[in-house]
Amino acid sequence: MEQEMRFFGEEDFLPKMKSEVHTWLETSVENGTFTAPDGTKRNYYRAVPGEMKAQVVILHGFCEFWGKYHEYAYYLYRAGYGVYFMEQYGHGYSEGKLPEPDVVHVPDYDVYVEDFKAFLDTVVGAKDPGMKRVLLAHSMGGAVATLFLERYQEYFDRALLSSPMLKMKSNLSPAAIFAFRLYATLLGKKKALAPSQSRFDGKPIFEESSTLSKARYDYLFDYRLQDPHYQTYGASIGWALASFKANGMLMKKADVIKIPVDLFTAGRDHLIDPLGYEEFVKRVPQTKVHAYEKSKHEIFNADDETRLQYFVDVFEALRQYTK
Numbered sequence: 614m615e616q617e618m619r620f621f622g623e624e625d626f627l628p629k630m631k632s633e634v635h636t637w638l639e640t641s642v643e644n645g646t647f648t649a650p651d652g653t654k655r656n657y658y659r660a661v662p663g664e665m666k667a668q669v670v671i672l673h674g675f676c677e678f679w680g681k682y683h684e685y686a687y688y689l690y691r692a693g694y695g696v697y698f699m700e701q702y703g704h705g706y707s708e709g710k711l712p713e714p715d716v717v718h719v720p721d722y723d724v725y726v727e728d729f730k731a732f733l734d735t736v737v738g739a740k741d742p743g744m745k746r747v748l749l750a751h752s753m754g755g756a757v758a759t760l761f762l763e764r765y766q767e768y769f770d771r772a773l774l775s776s777p778m779l780k781m782k783s784n785l786s787p788a789a790i791f792a793f794r795l796y797a798t799l800l801g802k803k804k805a806l807a808p809s810q811s812r813f814d815g816k817p818i819f820e821e822s823s824t825l826s827k828a829r830y831d832y833l834f835d836y837r838l839q840d841p842h843y844q845t846y847g848a849s850i851g852w853a854l855a856s857f858k859a860n861g862m863l864m865k866k867a868d869v870i871k872i873p874v875d876l877f878t879a880g881r882d883h884l885i886d887p888l889g890y891e892e893f894v895k896r897v898p899q900t901k902v903h904a905y906e907k908s909k910h911e912i913f914n915a916d917d918e919t920r921l922q923y924f925v926d927v928f929e930a931l932r933q934y935t936k
Contacts, residue, residue, distance in 0.1 A: 620688065620920065620921055620924050621684065622917050623826055623827075623828050623916075623917055624828075626684070626826070626828040626829060626832070627828055627831075627832065630683065630684065630832060633687070634683050634684060634687045637660075637687055637690070638683065641660050641690065642658055642659070642660045642686075643658065643659045643660070644656070644657070644658055645657055645659070645736070647731065647732065647735045647736055648731075648735075649702070649708075649727075649728045649731055650727045650728065650731055651709075651724070653707075653708035653709060654707065654708050655699055655700065655701075655702070655707045655708070655728055655731075655732065656679075656699070656700045656705055656706035656707045657697070657698060657699045657700070657732060657736055658679050658686075658696070658697075658698045659695070659696070659697050659698075659736065659737075659740065660686060660690050660695065660696045661695040661696075661740075661741060662690055662691075662693055662694070662695065664693060665693065665694065665695045665741070665744060666692075666693040666694055666745075666931075666935045667694055667695070667744060667745035667746060667747055667770075667931070667934070667935050668694070668695045668697060668737060668741060668744045668745065668746045668747065669689050669694045669695065669696055669697070669747045669749050669931075670697045670698075670732075670733065670737055670746065670747070670748055670749065670769075671685075671686070671696065671697065671698045671749045671750070671751075671754075672699075672701070672729065672748065672749070672750035672751070672754030672755070672757050672758050673698070673700070673701065673704070673751060673752075673753075673754050674751045674752030674753045674754050674755075674778070675717060675752060675753040675778075675848070675852075676704070676717055676845040676846055676847075677704065677751075677752075677845075678700050678704055678705035678706075678836075678842070678843050678845070679698055679700060679705060680832075680833055680836040680843065681833050682698060684829070684913075685913055686698065688924065688928075692928060692931070694747075694931065695741060695744070697732075697736065697737045699728070699729065699732045699736075701725055701728065701729075701754075701757070702719055702724050702725060702728055703717050703718060703719060703845070704717070704845055705842055705843065705845075706842050709724075711804055711849065713806075713812070714841045714842065714844055714845070715812050715813035715841075715844045715845055715846040715847060716804075716806055716810075716812070716845075716846075716847055716848070716849050717845050717846075717847070717848055717849060717852050718803070718804050718848075718849035718851050718852050719851065719852050719855050720803075720851060720855065721855050721858070722756065722757060722760055722855055722856070722858070722859040722862075725757040725760075726757060726760050726761050726764060729757060729761055730761070730765060730768075733768055745770055745934070745935060746768065746769050746770055747769065747770065747771045747772070747773060747931065747934065748761075748762070748768075748769045748771070748772040748773070749772075749773045749775070750772070750773070750774050750775065750777060751775045751776060751777070751911075751913075752775075752776050752777065752778050752884070752885075752910065753778050753856070754777070754778075755774045755775070755776070755777020755778050755779065756777060756778040756779065756856070756859050756860065756863060757859075758772060758774060758777065759774075759777065759779065759863045759867065759870075759893075760859060760862065760863050762870045762872070763863070763866040763867065763869055763870060766869065766870070766871070766872075769872060770872055770934065771872055771873045771874070771875075771930070771934050772870075772872060772873075772874045772875070773874075773875045773877070773927060773930060773931075774874060774875070774876050774877065775877040775912055775913065776877065776878065776879050776882055776884075776885055776910050776911070776912060777876070777885075778856070778860070778884070778885060778889075779860065779863065779864070779885070779889030779890060779892070779893050780860050780885065780886040780888055780889025780890075780892070781856060781857070781860060781884065781885065781886065782883065782884060782885060782886045783857075783886075785857075790854070790857050793850075793854065794854050797850045797851070797854065802850055803849065803850050803851030803854065804849050804850070804851055805849060805850050806847050806848075806849060806850075807847070807848045807849060807850045807852070807853045810846075810847035810848050811846065811847050812846060812847060813837065813844040813845075813846040813847075815837075815838060817830070817831070817834050819831075822909075823882075823883075823884065823909050823910035823911045823914075824909060824910075824911045824914035824915070825907075825908065825909055825914065825915045825916045825919075826914045826915065826916070826920070829914045830914070860889070864889075864892055864893065864896060867893060867896040867897055868896045868897065870897050871899070872899075873899055873901070873934070874897055874899060874900040874901070875900070875901050875903060875926075875927075875930045876890060876893070876894070876900050876901065876902045876903065877903045877905070877912055877923065877926070877927075878890055878902060878903070878904050878905065879905055879908040879909055879910055879911075879912050879915075880904065880905060880906030880907060880908060881906075881907065881908060881909045882908075882909065882910045883909070883910065884910050885910065890902070901930075903923075903926045905919050905922065905923060907919050908923075
């Protein structure tokens, strides 16, 4: 466990990324594509150590891509876990984008769920069959993960949900959402940028972000500046409506989830309504809650003290599962 627990602090993050992680990315990470159920391509990354303890399959959040998980994936790999990462529909180098590369759209969360199943079948299971498997999901990925676990219960042995989007914070009533959906459908506006959302303008806004680590924010923002594929920034009306629908659906069958679940929550999360966590724990009582009161939404990008405790908790959950 000594190597597993050596995590980067704020001051040494960038030097360590350049000296260690980028070498690992170049020498140990496979990049490929597979065909999704709709016939378009999805981009993925795979890194498998010599003696793999288990597979950790990552579902990322809204507007995210592989670069955000370089550090996290490196820790998992060094600890002996195989890492599998798919950039979801319309994110990163996966197809499904609108003509505006900074607007995220999805017709329905079924697309995310079935894409993920195809990834597990054609990449994760096909390349490394017969392994123990853990699902690690963040934010929007947590909503996709929950829907997936309700529909396909045989794929995972444990789930780690980090600030999962089980219930978005919103001032809209069900009646307002219905009216909004009717308006967007009748006028063909589902692919338009949603109200309150903004386009990518190349200007960093660390203070308003979901992270407390400026070094990590800057690292990711540099990727956005350099490549339009990474400039996903705002939601379409269709994505917002699909997300409201997903939030309404995912609790209805949550009680069918029987695997152990670790739920990691942030006390200063401005995106997620904690009432969703409370409801989930009622319906999935085998859930273990890990709370980080000082953290914003991205706990793995919080302050040094919080981030260290988070990773200690994550790796302890993995250790208990794989010992």
